[in-house]
Amino acid sequence: MRSPTERTGTRRSALTGIAPALALAFQAAPGTVSLLVLTALASSSAPVAVAWLTKLVLDRITVVDSDLFAIAGCLAALGLVMGTLPDAVRYLHGELDRATGLLARDRLFSAVNRLPGLARFEDPAFLDRLRLAGQSGGITPSQVVQGGLALGGGALTIGGFLGSLTVINPVMAAMVLLSAIPALAAEIALSRRRAAMMWRIGPAERRELFYSQLLFGLEAVKEVRLFGLAGFLHGRMLTERIRTDGERRRMDRRELRVQIILGTVSAGVAGGGLIWVIASAGARNLSIGDVSMFIASMAGVQNSLGSLVGHIATAHQQLLLFQHFREIEAVEPDIPVVRQPAPLGPLGKGIEFRDVWFRYSPAHPWTLRGASFTIPFGQTVGLVGRNGSGKSTLVKLLCRFYDPERGSITWDGIDLRETDPAELRDRISAVFQDFMVYELSAAENIGVGSVSSLDDRGLIKEAASHAGVHDELLALPRGYDTLLTRIFFDGEDTTSPMSGVFLSGGQSQRVAVARGVFRGDRDLLILDEPSSGLDAEAEHEIHSRLKEHRAGRTSLLISHRLGAVRDADSLVVLDGGRVVEQGSHESLIRQGGVYARLFGLQASGYREEG
Numbered sequence: 001m002r003s004p005t006e007r008t009g010t011r012r013s014a015l016t017g018i019a020p021a022l023a024l025a026f027q028a029a030p031g032t033v034s035l036l037v038l039t040a041l042a043s044s045s046a047p048v049a050v051a052w053l054t055k056l057v058l059d060r061i062t063v064v065d066s067d068l069f070a071i072a073g074c075l076a077a078l079g080l081v082m083g084t085l086p087d088a089v090r091y092l093h094g095e096l097d098r099a100t101g102l103l104a105r106d107r108l109f110s111a112v113n114r115l116p117g118l119a120r121f122e123d124p125a126f127l128d129r130l131r132l133a134g135q136s137g138g139i140t141p142s143q144v145v146q147g148g149l150a151l152g153g154g155a156l157t158i159g160g161f162l163g164s165l166t167v168i169n170p171v172m173a174a175m176v177l178l179s180a181i182p183a184l185a186a187e188i189a190l191s192r193r194r195a196a197m198m199w200r201i202g203p204a205e206r207r208e209l210f211y212s213q214l215l216f217g218l219e220a221v222k223e224v225r226l227f228g229l230a231g232f233l234h235g236r237m238l239t240e241r242i243r244t245d246g247e248r249r250r251m252d253r254r255e256l257r258v259q260i261i262l263g264t265v266s267a268g269v270a271g272g273g274l275i276w277v278i279a280s281a282g283a284r285n286l287s288i289g290d291v292s293m294f295i296a297s298m299a300g301v302q303n304s305l306g307s308l309v310g311h312i313a314t315a316h317q318q319l320l321l322f323q324h325f326r327e328i329e330a331v332e333p334d335i336p337v338v339r340q341p342a343p344l345g346p347l348g349k350g351i352e353f354r355d356v357w358f359r360y361s362p363a364h365p366w367t368l369r370g371a372s373f374t375i376p377f378g379q380t381v382g383l384v385g386r387n388g389s390g391k392s393t394l395v396k397l398l399c400r401f402y403d404p405e406r407g408s409i410t411w412d413g414i415d416l417r418e419t420d421p422a423e424l425r426d427r428i429s430a431v432f433q434d435f436m437v438y439e440l441s442a443a444e445n446i447g448v449g450s451v452s453s454l455d456d457r458g459l460i461k462e463a464a465s466h467a468g469v470h471d472e473l474l475a476l477p478r479g480y481d482t483l484l485t486r487i488f489f490d491g492e493d494t495t496s497p498m499s500g501v502f503l504s505g506g507q508s509q510r511v512a513v514a515r516g517v518f519r520g521d522r523d524l525l526i527l528d529e530p531s532s533g534l535d536a537e538a539e540h541e542i543h544s545r546l547k548e549h550r551a552g553r554t555s556l557l558i559s560h561r562l563g564a565v566r567d568a569d570s571l572v573v574l575d576g577g578r579v580v581e582q583g584s585h586e587s588l589i590r591q592g593g594v595y596a597r598l599f600g601l602q603a604s605g606y607r608e609e610g
């Protein structure tokens with residue numbers, strides 16, 4: 001038998017979510033919730049009042065007097081209330097949805113932003129949970145309020161009608177009430193199955209989204225067109241959709257079968273009641289008013305019970321999905337965060353990797369196998385090695401996106417595990433290999449390197465000059481205010497200077513370098529392949545500028561172009577997750593090992609061309 005976690009992706013019972021969901025709704029919109037309670041009271045008592053007033057009218061119809069007109073007046077007023085209330089309720093629910101949606105989103109994103117590392121974002125189950133949490137977080141509180149009000153209001157209506165029905169025929173009243181119990185049980189079971197189904201189809205929905213993004217996105221369009229991948233991806237996307245549709249169809253059919261059975265039971269009870277009431281009226285045991293009251297009560301009880309059961313089932317299903325929201329809110333940090341982190345001062349001595357072992361998960365092979373080396377204060381260390389040797393992984397450990405499984409990385413002797421990740425990152429500037437171009441203006445693309453100085457245009461231009469991209473940005477249609485995008489436009493007219501531009505790969509990389517430079521005087525500068533997309537002249541220029549910028553700063557420079565790192569104070573050669581060579585360019589060349597061989601290969605390529 002499968003565990004609850006396997007079935008619905010969550011271990012908690014739906015009922016434990018009621019209080020947090022209601023609390024979220026009250027916190028988001030207390031006034032709206034109070035108004036909804038009042039409208040629920042009014043709309044649930046109105047049908048009972050209408051049924052009683054109709055009975056009174058029918059019983060007195062033979063004597064037309066002022067009382068009859070007064071009752072008719074009340075009926076008209078009630079009709080008006082019943083006619084307008086649904087619109088008011090709809091509006092109030094809309095308001096509640098918006099308020100809870102905003103608050104839930106705020107809380108969800110705050111919880112995700114609290115995660116210090118990267119591991120959760122690489123975990124498909126976490127991503128599925130995040131998607132369901134995003135869907136349910138905003139809706140569930142409002143659905144639970146709706147369910148609660150339906151429960152209270154429904155109880156009022158049902159109580160009123162059942163009382164009336166009991167006066168006329170207590171057996172029938174009991175039968176109507178009893179017929180609702182299997183309906184409730186069946187609907188609850190169905191809602192649990194639906195929640196489990198939504199968790200089960202999560203991976204297929206994620207894959208479908210991935211294929212559709214490839215088909216519609218700009219990122220893959222060149223390869224998709226050139227390799228003729230559209231049909232292949234389209235087919236994969238439809239296959240995933242057909243798979244999820246199949247699951248949904250099976251669920252809908254199951255629901256249909258249950259609804260037909262429940263409807264038949266309910267119609268049987270109503271039909272039996274009708275036969276009895278007609279027979280009793282024929283035998284003159286019931287008045288016309290009694291008949292009208294019986295029919296209204298029977299219909300009222302059945303309708304109210306039906307909608308009550310429906311609301312409970314919907315709220316139950318939403319509550320099951322709401323557990324994902326609660327689990328994301330309560331998610332544990334993916335790297336251990338100490339309660340009282342060691343204060344991290346400005347780097348004074350250096351950073352030391354000591355016998356660092358790391359793998360991305362126990363299912364993955366070791367990426368680093370006992371790497372040891374030092375980045376001394378004020379010096380530049382060049383890190384080189386074959387593809388997949390673990391260079392970028394070392395950078396990620398240095399930024400504490402993950403912790404080593406064995407060994408340690410120390411900052412002036414303080415183990416990074418003892419530090420606050422935010423404080424550590426505040427002391428680091430980096431240009432990553434897989435740098436970002438944000439859908440923001442050119443100035444903002446540089447300014448986000450240090451958000452507190454986002455509006456300092458002078459500093460932004462200085463950083464752009466350092467990265468050799470100032471003239472290009474100045475020449476854009478709106479200079480530094482031009483959007484760096486091809487997708488989002490400021491205006492309808494895509495030819496206007498308001499529209500965005502798409503920079504070339506090398507230009508984008510220089511903007512990323514400017515962002516790293518703009519971050520300012522941090523203790524450690526990491527440059528992971530900062531010039532991989534640049535032409536030879538630009539590469540030479542940027543390395544000279546970065547060399548100037550690095551002077552006296554502690555930095556880690558990664559590059560496959562060994563000419564760019566040979567000037568580093570020392571070089572570390574990584575192979576298969578181990579440091580295999582260390583030293584200056586000259587000493588490594590003399591050593592005649594991996595570095596000397598790689599350097600020789602690159603140099604010979606240039607010599608032949610020369």
Ligand SMILES: Nc1ncnc2c1ncn2[C@@H]1O[C@H](COP(=O)(O)OP(=O)(O)OP(=O)(O)O)[C@@H](O)[C@H]1O
Pocket residue numbers: 122360364367385386387388389390391392393394433
């Ligand atoms: N998020 C991840 N999850 C699992 N494995 C990963 C992840 N990132 C990297 N790896 C694996 O770790 C190994 C080292 O990757 P890394 O990116 O550190 O190498 P690198 O030396 O920077 O390579 P390159 O020169 O190609 O940039 C590779 O085998 C890679 O497949």
